Amino acid sequence: MFRDITIGQYYKADSFVHKLDPRIKILLTLWFIVIIFICKTFFSLALMILLVTVSIAFSKVPFKMFLKSLKPIIPIIIFTCIINMLYIKNGDVLLEFWKIKITSEGLNTALFMTIRIITLIVCSSILTYTTVPTMLTDAIERLLSPLKVFHIEVHTLAMMMTLALRFIPTLIEEIERITNAQKARGANFESGKLIQKIKAMIPVLIPLFVSAFSRAYELAFAMSCRCYRGGEGRTRMKQMKLSYKDLIAVFVFVLTTAGVILFNIYLKSFSF
Amino acid sequence: MSVVLETRDLSYIYSKGTAYEVAAIENINLKIEKGELVGVIGHTGSGKSTLIEHFNGILNPTKGTVLLDGKDIWEDKTKIRNVRFKVGVCFQYPEYQLFEETVYKDIAFGPRNMKMSEDEIDKTIKKVIKFVGLNESYLDKSPFDLSGGEKRRVAIAGVMAMNPEVLVLDEPSAGLDPRGRNMILSLIKNYQKETGCTVIVVSHSMEDISKISDKIIVMNKSKLAFYDTVKNVFSHAEELSEMGLNIPEITKLFLMFKEKGFDVKTDIFTIEEAKNELLKLLGKGGLQCSGT
Incomplete structure (x- = not known):
């Protein structure tokens, strides 16, 4: 029952996108989020959609996967749509009945917001689909390394994140195993009231914590046996190097941003 | 003898409908008779564990049925817990399932779920703690303070305490030292003799299995390869070694004797049996020994 949860959703x-430097990918994703909020006209939005579509094409991740990642946020999209349509009263009235008035501007905004949310989710999905979780934390570590100036232990934080990600599947397996063992002794997880259901989890949670702690001790021991002593002076097996591909990606983003700003200024009057 | 557990065309496919579809077991037909001790052996990934997870309804078969006392265990989904009380399964490394403050309370978990009366629970616990070779002084200890082997035995006692008709143990001796292994095996054999309970033991060690089993189930590549008495299974020595399974060294030796023309039995699995058989052979004057 726990198998269906996917955390790292690497595809x-x-x-081309897989080979980009993870640092660049994170920065570009942030950049993308910023521009999507700068967009003021449908023309600039269209340009962003084009950028997302091209990125998907170059990532070789099947389109189906993106639809899957959009599924959980459908309620949020519908909710924003309704709120926008109901509360914006400016513009021509398209439909009016009882107390509800739907205006052209309301419809416009609703559509605009929907496209914004969808492109936002798809864009961040491209990042997670094309980057291994450990590479992501690694890249975050590098990007945050200037914070060392303020005595923040960036390496430790990143290592903690990597370890947490690494152990999620292990713990899921463990939960499944303990659940089966307790089921075999007649534990009842399915029926009963809420309180009973929570109580039924105790025989699973206690062994889980016990084994998680012993795993943590063993891991710490194994790491110190291999002379791990934090980030200081630590070198890496996988060096992250910028290549001409990253340059191309950045260049594409610069062009798109320029396009968005131009459209914002000159095509404003064409807005619906 | 009556059949207690039966499987008909049992198949199970993991991740059905996805690209990762794997058949864990295919068309398994078995009849396990009451009171027997059956060993299940096979290579890693041969489907042993998947098979036993069907015996108490942890897994629902993709195809086929599991019958307990002649009744399909999935006939009434809401009664699956009753099946789990009748077929007690102790999974691999059961020491990780301990959670209570005291050994007593932990062993009582199963019986309490069965709604046994406190008197009965008390009696049962005192009985099973002896079955696993521990004494009553352990009952007040915390299970987390015990050694690995002791924890394992407490966990096994927790399943025995449900008084199951069929006791299934998945790799009960895995990860223990030779002394611990022998101890667990003889406890299991003893339990079967004293209670008359049907016992199924999964292992990948032929030596262990052959010492205690009446019959052996050999699993190979998700299919049932053999299901027969220990002696008959070992007569397929060559096929077994092709499956990556080895018959015990001692049995191999006697098979070699037989091949050389000596009149010996070939169902020899323990040192004791080997000694007797050799003495018999020497007594007959089949071999000339100097010095005696």
Whole structure:
């Protein structure tokens, strides 16, 4: 029952986007989020959609996967749509009945917001689909390394994140195993009231904590056996190097941003 | 003898409908008779564990049925817990399932779920703690203070305490030292003899299995390869070694004797049996020994 949860949703493929430096990918994703909020006209939005579509094409991740990642946020999209349509009263009235008035501007805004949310989610999905979780934390560590000036232990934080990600599947397996063992002794997880259901989890949670703690001790021991002593002076097996591909990606983003700003200024009057 | 557990065309497919579809077991037909001790052996990934997870309804078969006392265990989904009380399964490394403050309370978990009366629970616990070779002084200890082998035995006692008709143990001796292994095995054999309970033991060690089992189930590549008495299974020595399974060294030796023309039995699995058989052979004057 716990198998369906996917945390790292990496999609293995050999593509242009996969090969980009993870640091650049994170920065570009942030950049994308900023521009999507700068967009003021449908023309600039269209440009962003084009950028997302091209990125998907170059990532070799099947389109189906993105639809899957959009599924959980459908309620949020519908909610924003309704709120926008009901509360914006400016513009021409398109439909009016009882106390509800739907205006052209309301419809416009609703559509605008929907596209914004969808592109936002799809864009961040491209990042997680094309980057291994450990590479992501690694890249975050590098990007945050200037914070060392303020005595923040960036390496420790990143290592903690990596370890947490690494142990999620292990713990899921463990939960499944303990649940089965307790089921075999007649534990009842399915029926009963809420309180009873919570109580029924105790025989699973206690062994889980016990084994998680012993795993943590063992891991700490194994790490110190291999002379791990934090980030100081630590070198890396996988060096992150910028390549011409990253340059191309950045260049594309610069062009798109320029396009968005131009459209914002000159095509404003064409707004619906 | 009556059949207690039966499987008909039992198949199970993991991640059905996805690209990762794997058949863990295919068309398994078995009849396990009451009171027997059956060993299940097979290579890692041969489907042993998947098979036993069907015996108490942890897994629901993709195809086929499991019958307990002639009744399909999935006939009434809401009664699956009753099946779990009748078929007690102790999974691999059961020491990780301990959670209570005292050994007593932990062993009582199963019986309490069965709604046994406190008197009965008390009696049962005192009985099973002896079955696993521990004494009553352990009952007030915390299970987390025990040694690995002791924890394992407490966990097994927790399943025995449900008085199951069929006791299934998945790799009960895994990760223990030779002394611990022998101890667990003889406890299991003893339990079967004293209670008359049907016992199924999964292992990948032929030596362990052959010492205690009446019959052996050999699993190979998710299919049932053999299901027969220990002696008959070992007569397929070559096929077994092709499956990556080895018959015990001692049995191999006697098979070799037989091949050389000596009149010996080939169902020899323990040192004791080997000694007797050799003495018999020497007594007959089949071999000339110097010095005696």
